[in-house]
Amino acid sequence: MVKTVISNSEGIVQTRGDGVVFQDGITAPNHTSLTLGDTSQAVGTITARIRSNVNTGPIIGTGITEQATNNGATILTNTMLSQGYVTVTSDGANVAVTMPTKAHIIELFGGADNITVGDYIEWTLYNDFNSTTLTNTLKLTANTGQTVQLNQCVLVRSQWQGNQSANAVAGNANGRFRTQVTNVDGSTATFRIS
Amino acid sequence: MIKTIINNSKGMVQYPGEGGTTFENNLNSPGPVTLGTTPVLAELAARINTGVLNTPVIHTGPPPAAGPGAGTHTITAAEIATGYVTVTGTGANTAVTLPVAADFVQVFGGTVTADLTVGDAIEWCLHNDATNVEHTVALGSSDGASTPSGQQQRVAANSTDQSTSLVAGPPVARFRSIVQDISGVNPVIYTWRL
Numbered sequence: 001m002v003k004t005v006i007s008n009s010e011g012i013v014q015t016r017g018d019g020v021v022f023q024d025g026i027t028a029p030n031h032t033s034l035t036l037g038d039t040s041q042a043v044g045t046i047t048a049r050i051r052s053n054v055n056t057g058p059i060i061g062t063g064i065t066e067q068a069t070n071n072g073a074t075i076l077t078n079t080m081l082s083q084g085y086v087t088v089t090s091d092g093a094n095v096a097v098t099m100p101t102k103a104h105i106i107e108l109f110g111g112a113d114n115i116t117v118g119d120y121i122e123w124t125l126y127n128d129f130n131s132t133t134l135t136n137t138l139k140l141t142a143n144t145g146q147t148v149q150l151n152q153c154v155l156v157r158s159q160w161q162g163n164q165s166a167n168a169v170a171g172n173a174n175g176r177f178r179t180q181v182t183n184v185d186g187s188t189a190t191f192r193i194s
Numbered sequence: 195m196i197k198t199i200i201n202n203s204k205g206m207v208q209y210p211g212e213g214g215t216t217f218e219n220n221l222n223s224p225g226p227v228t229l230g231t232t233p234v235l236a237e238l239a240a241r242i243n244t245g246v247l248n249t250p251v252i253h254t255g256p257p258p259a260a261g262p263g264a265g266t267h268t269i270t271a272a273e274i275a276t277g278y279v280t281v282t283g284t285g286a287n288t289a290v291t292l293p294v295a296a297d298f299v300q301v302f303g304g305t306v307t308a309d310l311t312v313g314d315a316i317e318w319c320l321h322n323d324a325t326n327v328e329h330t331v332a333l334g335s336s337d338g339a340s341t342p343s344g345q346q347q348r349v350a351a352n353s354t355d356q357s358t359s360l361v362a363g364p365p366v367a368r369f370r371s372i373v374q375d376i377s378g379v380n381p382v383i384y385t386w387r388l
Contacts, residue, residue, distance in 0.1 A: 008212050024212075025215070032220050035222040043272045047224075049314070081250070150325075168355040170350055171364035192366045
């Protein structure tokens with residue numbers, strides 16, 4: 001067996017052993033992808049695997065800091081979703097937070113040359129309303145080509161710290177969603193994941 | 195210092211410089227990718243940098259599993275491997291059972307000795323599509339697969355009004371199933387609510 005070690009100090013070195021070791025990290029330009037496992041895997045078996053060792057379950061990510069709050073009804077954009085965390089302050093019952101247009105989705109996923117059916121991102125919608133009106137909620141709403149679920153799956157209650165036991169909307173003030181490309185024309189399906 | 199660049203046009207090239215290894219095209223890895231080295235406890239060693247405006251990482255995966263129909267159900271390998279399982283409760287705490295040991299082994303690769311490693315984990319969602327607020331579901335254990343208890347194992351319905359629900363949270367719960375022990379005939383799989 002041959003083990004390949006790539007480092008800043010010695011370049012590429014091949015020794016006895018298994019695998020490839022990148023001792024000083026890996027970088028890749030925009031829109032390149034890391035493909036793990038067999039992309040035509042058999043149903044019921046997961047072939048993509050990332051190991052980060054037993055005591056390092058969480059992986060450190062890099063991202064941007066908190067972005068501006070949107071007030072009232074909001075149409076999401078590719079800019080907002082690219083940040084992964086969207087803050088909206090509700091000003092009424094089931095205030096619409098509308099999914100982006102198809103054009104924005106195409107941009108979000110890297111443009112027409114890169115968007116692929118099956119691609120998805122996970123993102124969070126946070127309701128920043130902080131007062132006693134329990135009915136000030138958010139409702140994730142469909143746009144042309146963008147489907148969403150129903151009922152509680154698309155509702156997000158306020159962050160009011162008082163008693164919310166009578167609130168018709170369950171959960172906390174954050175809804176986490178997965179938006180998955182269903183057509184390269186920019187159509188998606190969005191599912192609540194927590 | 196030596197910088198290594200790997201691309202589709204020139205293959206692997208070494209230059210003077212720093213910055214780790216650059217993949218100018220896609221990186222495909224049929225085998226596992228390991229991030230970080232064996233760490234000290236409480237210090238994370240695995241890191242994925244995605245750039246300042248790139249917080250969410252685009253994934254590619256299958257669409258959510260089709261719902262199996264209403265009522266009690268044992269989750270299959272095919273369903274959990276999609277990462278999103280939809281069930282429909284038909285009464286209070288309708289039983290939804292974790293996959294049997296053979297199915298969990300299939301999900302993690304196929305054979306206990308060759309494919310399972312203690313610490314391997316998957317994260318997945320359980321969505322209750324019932325619209326009656328009283329039709330909650332409870333995740334139950336199977337052979338070798340344990341579950342949390344109390345509210346941690348229950349998922350609320352996807353009703354319009356959750357104010358009378360005996361189960362907290364949205365109609366979607368996120369779980370982590372982790373390989374705890376592979377010394378026996380069947381692996382021991384622990385499942386935690388996230």
